[in-house]
Amino acid sequence: MQKLFQIQHAKLENMTTFEDILSAPSVFENRNVLSPHFVPKELPFRDNEIKRVMVAVAPALAGERPRNLFIYGKTGTGKTCTVRRVMKEFEEQKTSAQNVYINCRMYNSRYRVVQRIAKQFIPELDKSGFGLSHFYEKLIEYIKTGEQRRLLIIMDEVDMVKDLDELIYTITRMNDELDVGSISIIGITNRLNFKDVLDPRSKSSLCETEMVFTPYTPTQLRAILEQRGKEGFKEGAVHESAVNLAAAIAAQETGDARYALKLLLKAGEFADERKISMVTDKEVEEARRNVDIDLATETIATLPAHQQLVLLSVCSLSLKGASYAKLGNSDAERNLMSGEVYEEYSKMCRKYKKPKRSARWYREYLNDLEMLGLITTIESGRGMRGHTRLIKPGYDAEQMRKIIMEQSFAKDVQFASPKQSTLSLDGEEGQ
Secondary structure, three states, rough: HHHHHHHHHHHHOOOOOOOHHHHOOOOOOOOOHOHHHOOOOOOOOOOHHHHHHHHHHHHHHOOOOOOOOEEEEEOOOOOHHHHHHHHHHHHHHHOEEEEEEOOOOOOOOOHHHHHHHHHHHHHHHHHOOOOHHHHHHHHHHHHOOOOEEEEEEEOOHHOOOOOHHHHHHHHHHHHHOOOEEEEEEEEEEEOOHHHOOOHHHHHHOOOOEEEEEEEOOHHHHHHHHHHHHHHHHHOOOEEEEHHHHHHHHHHHHHOOHHHHHHHHHHHHHHHHHHOOOOOHHHHHHHHHHHHHHHHHHHHOOOOHHHHHHHHHHHHHHHHHHHOOOOOOOOHHHHHHHHHHHHHHHHHHHHOOOOOOOOOHHHHHHHHHHHHOOEEEEEEOOOOEEEEOOEEEEEOOHHHHHHHHHHHHHHHOOOOOOOOOOOOOOOOOOOO
């Protein structure tokens, strides 16, 4: 079979048409099934979470206002997939209740979110030039003229909205003006401590009901990969050990199912490129190196300026071979003391003309970077003078330094601005 597969692939060398490319042999049956964005009919190990989301949104189907729902958990724990699965059934009920999904990486300001909501439900607004107050008034009018319209706004990666307090205030104000109908929010975030930075009023409003998604276990990850693999690959095209390896690697990455699926998808692509008929451990290992770079690039792109500066400081010190923390073991050369990283961060702030943040904020930045997997930290033990946090890069330091410089500082990219203090409705996009 392997020989036949290679003979068929030999035709690739002279391919000149899309028909030739599309008809080439492949290990894939349906690669879309392996996409992290694919929502399967059955969502393993999330029955309880599905039920809780359904209970939370069910009042909208009965003409009542659902409580706002705040969902958090680490990347790849099934948060978005669960909500989308529930919303699919929600839409099938054919009531006056409606929902809109908003990716807050793309719609990252109050103006853009309100604009997106308005355009979803009021097609005639699908053009530029309107101010926030216009969208606000049109949404109020739309809800009031409907039959008990209940709008559910699913805000994925809600922490990316730079003026979230103002957005929550705006939606709360809308509800205060409505005598019929309502707007409710389902906020989804990967940041476990995100609600702690919200204004107290915003926190009490957004977090009326809360859910935490726990990471998948190694056994669960393996079962998920087996389920997707059966649909995504041709029969016999993936070695069992390759599935086990992908699951084990992802389990080390805090139970991230998205990461596991990306590994398997990339491994299959490598198999096709190499003209082989089966995905093995070798392809998974190579996929790991590529996926790590992709994930680091994607994650770093979303970081605010000061978190990038802290990460850049960690990478720079690691590459310089600065005064590393002495742990008295073989891991010593890879660890940096928190104090020296903060000192380097201060230098970076001066270099790039950014106001230095306090040590308290610096510690929060470290927490966020660790949660995203961009750094790892441990508390110092015996053999150190005093008590400090020991830090090392989560990915290759040179690769991350290069990503930061190419994406941000070297290109003079404008970072997310601090939250605006005004709660006015007169602002336009970009203000």
